[in-house]
Amino acid sequence: MSLEPLDSPDADVIPDHTPEELEALLGDLVLARDDHLNAPGFVIRPDTVQETLSILKEQAGYDHLSLVSAQEYENRYESIYHLKKFDDPTQEVSVVVPADKDNPVSQSGEAVFRTADWHEREAYDLVGIEYDDHPDLRRILLPETWQGHPLSLDYDMNQPQIAALPAHVNPIQDHHRDDESDTMFLNIGPHHPATHGVLHLKTVLDGEQVVDVESDIGYLHRCEEQMAQSGTYRHQIMPYPDRWDYISAGLLNEWAYARAAEDLADIEVPEYAQVIRTMGAEMCRIAAHMLALATFALDVNGDFTATFMYAINDRERVQNLLEDLTGQRLMFNYFRLGGVVWDLPEPREEFFSKTRDFLDQLPGNIEEYHNLVTSNEIFQMRTIDTGILPPEVAKNYGATGPVLRGSGVDYDLRRDDPYGYYDELDWDVITEDGCDNYSRLLVRMQEVEESAKIIGQCVDLLEDWPEDERTIQANVPRTLRPDDDTEVYRAVEAAKGELGIYIRSDGTDKPARFKIRSPCFSNLQTLPEMANGEYIPDVIAALGSLDIVLGEVDR
Amino acid sequence: MADAPAQLFPEFLVDTFGLPGVLGEVVAALIAAFVVGNIVLAFTGVAGPWAKRKITAAFTDRIAVSRVGPFGLLIIPASAVQLLAKELIVPEGVDRPTWDLAPIILPASALLGFAVIPMGQIGPVNLHLADPEVGFALVFAFASIASVSLVMAGYGSNNKYSMLGGLRAVAQNLAYEIPLIVTAMSVVIFAGTLEMSGIVAAQSETLVSIGGFDIPAWYALVNPFAFVLFLAANMAEIGRNPFDIPEAPTEIVAGYQTEYSSSYFVLFYLGEFVHIFLGGAILAVTFLGGPAGPGPESISFLWFVVKVWGFFLFTQWCRSALPRVRIDQLIEIGWKGMLVLSFANLVLTAVIVGVIA
Numbered sequence: 081m082s083l084e085p086l087d088s089p090d091a092d093v094i095p096d097h098t099p100e101e102l103e104a105l106l107g108d109l110v111l112a113r114d115d116h117l118n119a120p121g122f123v124i125r126p127d128t129v130q131e132t133l134s135i136l137k138e139q140a141g142y143d144h145l146s147l148v149s150a151q152e153y154e155n156r157y158e159s160i161y162h163l164k165k166f167d168d169p170t171q172e173v174s175v176v177v178p179a180d181k182d183n184p185v186s187q188s189g190e191a192v193f194r195t196a197d198w199h200e201r202e203a204y205d206l207v208g209i210e211y212d213d214h215p216d217l218r219r220i221l222l223p224e225t226w227q228g229h230p231l232s233l234d235y236d237m238n239q240p241q242i243a244a245l246p247a248h249v250n251p252i253q254d255h256h257r258d259d260e261s262d263t264m265f266l267n268i269g270p271h272h273p274a275t276h277g278v279l280h281l282k283t284v285l286d287g288e289q290v291v292d293v294e295s296d297i298g299y300l301h302r303c304e305e306q307m308a309q310s311g312t313y314r315h316q317i318m319p320y321p322d323r324w325d326y327i328s329a330g331l332l333n334e335w336a337y338a339r340a341a342e343d344l345a346d347i348e349v350p351e352y353a354q355v356i357r358t359m360g361a362e363m364c365r366i367a368a369h370m371l372a373l374a375t376f377a378l379d380v381n382g383d384f385t386a387t388f389m390y391a392i393n394d395r396e397r398v399q400n401l402l403e404d405l406t407g408q409r410l411m412f413n414y415f416r417l418g419g420v421v422w423d424l425p426e427p428r429e430e431f432f433s434k435t436r437d438f439l440d441q442l443p444g445n446i447e448e449y450h451n452l453v454t455s456n457e458i459f460q461m462r463t464i465d466t467g468i469l470p471p472e473v474a475k476n477y478g479a480t481g482p483v484l485r486g487s488g489v490d491y492d493l494r495r496d497d498p499y500g501y502y503d504e505l506d507w508d509v510i511t512e513d514g515c516d517n518y519s520r521l522l523v524r525m526q527e528v529e530e531s532a533k534i535i536g537q538c539v540d541l542l543e544d545w546p547e548d549e550r551t552i553q554a555n556v557p558r559t560l561r562p563d564d565d566t567e568v569y570r571a572v573e574a575a576k577g578e579l580g581i582y583i584r585s586d587g588t589d590k591p592a593r594f595k596i597r598s599p600c601f602s603n604l605q606t607l608p609e610m611a612n613g614e615y616i617p618d619v620i621a622a623l624g625s626l627d628i629v630l631g632e633v634d635r
Numbered sequence: 636m637a638d639a640p641a642q643l644f645p646e647f648l649v650d651t652f653g654l655p656g657v658l659g660e661v662v663a664a665l666i667a668a669f670v671v672g673n674i675v676l677a678f679t680g681v682a683g684p685w686a687k688r689k690i691t692a693a694f695t696d697r698i699a700v701s702r703v704g705p706f707g708l709l710i711i712p713a714s715a716v717q718l719l720a721k722e723l724i725v726p727e728g729v730d731r732p733t734w735d736l737a738p739i740i741l742p743a744s745a746l747l748g749f750a751v752i753p754m755g756q757i758g759p760v761n762l763h764l765a766d767p768e769v770g771f772a773l774v775f776a777f778a779s780i781a782s783v784s785l786v787m788a789g790y791g792s793n794n795k796y797s798m799l800g801g802l803r804a805v806a807q808n809l810a811y812e813i814p815l816i817v818t819a820m821s822v823v824i825f826a827g828t829l830e831m832s833g834i835v836a837a838q839s840e841t842l843v844s845i846g847g848f849d850i851p852a853w854y855a856l857v858n859p860f861a862f863v864l865f866l867a868a869n870m871a872e873i874g875r876n877p878f879d880i881p882e883a884p885t886e887i888v889a890g891y892q893t894e895y896s897s898s899y900f901v902l903f904y905l906g907e908f909v910h911i912f913l914g915g916a917i918l919a920v921t922f923l924g925g926p927a928g929p930g931p932e933s934i935s936f937l938w939f940v941v942k943v944w945g946f947f948l949f950t951q952w953c954r955s956a957l958p959r960v961r962i963d964q965l966i967e968i969g970w971k972g973m974l975v976l977s978f979a980n981l982v983l984t985a986v987i988v989g990v991i992a
Contacts, residue, residue: 264795266795273884274886380958380959381958382876382883382885384691385955456958615963
């Protein structure tokens with residue numbers, strides 16, 4: 081690591097590679113090219129995954145495994161490792177790993193990227209690819225007794241899942257008695273005041289200290305990917321993203337789908353619509369971060385803390401604005417491919433003045449939170465230097481969003497992979513290098529202020545926008561049929577981090593494969609790193625500082 | 636204030652109704668205890684279902700109970716009926732006599748403490764049950780029985796969260812009872828007596844006179860350092876924020892209470908509230924001049940109520956505003972910080988009193 085400030089030329093920086101140079105670097109490992117819209121793709125043999133990934137990571141600087149997507153074709157299975165660079169996420173490469181149709185075995189990439197652990201378990205669970213050399217290849221979303229793999233082609237969804245009751249694993253049944261050790265096994269959740277939804281933590285305690293913690297997820301799995309695959313691009317998919325991260329981050333999620341689908345169908349979004357999108361998305365970010373602050377205060381302060389109600393109050397004010405804009409408070413369904421569904425509410429001046437009123441009183445409220453929460457000495461005792469997540473570990477787990485920025489990594493897709501209107505506006509990416517629970521909270525609170533800056537600039541722009549240039553939607557055909565076998569992976573900076581969508585089209589008006597890269601899914605994976613060796617209250621605080629939404633983890 | 640102390644409540648009953656002999660004294664004592672016990676229970680009745688909600692709501696810009704009766708006050712009987720009508724769930728594998736006794740011991744121990752608390756006068760009636768020579772030691776002894784109940788509940792529930800809560804309760808009470816009592820001893824050095832009435836009387840002397848207005852020698856004014864120390868230790872003793880870690884709902888669900896429902900749950904809650912009021916009463920007697928206040932002696936009960944409810948309000952304020960410390964930090968504050976400070980305070984007080992007196 082260099083001790084120099086960030087803007088000085090770093091000797092360790094690996095130069096960017098053209099696809100041809102990468103192909104040369106990988107040499108014989110590459111069997112063929114299978115380029116995607118967003119990145120060059122290299123087809124490799126299923127037993128050379130680790131070798132390929134480590135060359136790309138060590139020698140070419142692709143240090144971010146954003147997503148592992150898996151699917152079944154008529155003649156083969158296929159896993160795709162979508163790689164990026166934390167320094168420049170526009171540098172992307174896809175590693176395409178076909179596996180045999182009858183014996184779908186593929187080498188695990190877990191040894192190179194820790195984050196592949198859960199991603200490959202999900203691929204095994206839903207698609208049915210088996211990963212060789214995987215440390216713990218079990219189902220992750222579905223129960224162990226599930227018959228078949230729901231996203232495989234021959235899966236019969238009409239066949240009832242028959243498993244005798246005793247065969248079902250009752251996660252809280254085991255006593256885990258061990259005469260040798262002095263540890264205690266404790267189930268935290270699935271129903272527990274601090275799990276922020278239905279999450280089950282299998283915890284091993286030594287007194288009050290945590291020896292091991294393992295997350296058990298899938299309680300809120302709703303087949304979101306499959307539902308998206310059975311809807312048409314133009315209108316039927318857009319309502320679903322609101323239901324992933326349902327903590328009022330709806331517009332941010334909708335943007336993830338819109339960005340991927342617009343790239344896939346080559347749709348240009350009018351500037352006016354981009355400004356409205358940017359403003360709405362940042363309102364959602366404020367609402368989401370307010371709830372993060374509120375629930376974190378619940379976890380650390382106790383369940384009658386005033387901070388919770390104060391932050392919820394501020395979130396309500398943003399939601400009133402969002403309701404004026406979209407007609408909805410939670411499930412907005414406001415974006416359309418090529419723009420937004422309708423223009424700002426009339427009278428426009430009233431909406432602008434309401435928004436400005438909110439922005440004007442926000443700094444005072446943030447000040448109050450700082451007085452009440454972050455400058456409280458007991459709060460600092462509880463959160464500083466607990467739940468440590470070093471930057472290298474965070475990167476290895478594919479953590480993104482405030483969790484990564486709280487570990488001092490300067491990575492924000494809004495700036496690094498610009499979309500919408502962000503690159504025209506004046507705002508900053510917030511980082512804190514404490515790597516602890518406190519830093520993650522500070523990042524969120526400062527991001528609220530940055531979002532307010534963005535909204536303020538958008539309001540000014542929208543107010544002065546000439547009346548005859550207010551195009552809210554591009555001209556998009558009624559039915560979208562992207563070309564056969566086109567693949568795209570696009571991500572946006574959602575409230576919790578990098579929310580990506582992978583789509584493969586097959587020439588019809590519905591996606592052949594729709595894969596969601598959930599930031600919470602990857603962030604939650606870091607919990608054992610933060611919690612092991614700490615006390616129970618720190619595990620709760622660490623979990624709160626990750627700010628997970630189980631709707632997005634389980635999809 | 637130089638009058639002879641008013642008669643104790645049972646003696647007053649004996650004299651007023653002319654109850655003869657030992658039997659009369661027993662009957663008078665029972666009646667007196669019944670009255671005092673009900674006053675305390677009425678406090679908790681108002682505090683639990685109504686005042687607590689209203690206070691928390693006021694801190695968080697809400698309205699809270701307002702639909703049932705004037706100011707929502709009829710929520711008190713409504714909640715009582717609702718709580719008692721619920722099913723008492725007895726989990727499998729609980730340690731029966733222990734599990735059943737725990738919710739009785741907690742409110743009983745806290746109520747016992749009120750036996751020696753001078754609660755002031757209403758008209759001619761002095762609400763003070765007994766005034767033994769060791770009253771001050773007795774009240775702490777009674778209050779400490781509560782931790783036994785918490786351990787019983789934690790152990791008897793056959794639940795890991797309860798067990799953790801019980802263990803935390805013991806660790807916390809051990810760490811904070813010693814500083815609490817050592818700090819209280821500094822007051823005994825000032826007053827020179829363990830008698831509750833003596834400690835109150837000692838505080839009725841005038842400390843300074845400003846413009847003809849007498850400031851009484853309340854120990855909170857004489858030794859504010861000890862007052863703050865005592866207040867903090869008291870919060871830990873009664874398990875309120877920032878020291879509510881035996882319950883810590885977001886960590887260990889509800890600690891020792893996790894498995895209790897219906898009337899047992901009510902008894903636990905009752906016990907906790909009586910405990911808060913006992914904590915307030917001890918604080919009032921030790922540092923705030925007991926029931927003393929401006930106006931005639933005959934309304935001093937009013938001042939007692941104000942002080943005790945003031946303490947209750949303070950606990951609710953802390954609950955709304957303060958984070959909870961971690962168990963290891965709590966132990967550290969108790970053993971490494973408050974114990975040392977309380978002994979320093981004791982030695983210092985002893986030296987000052989010894990030199991001056």
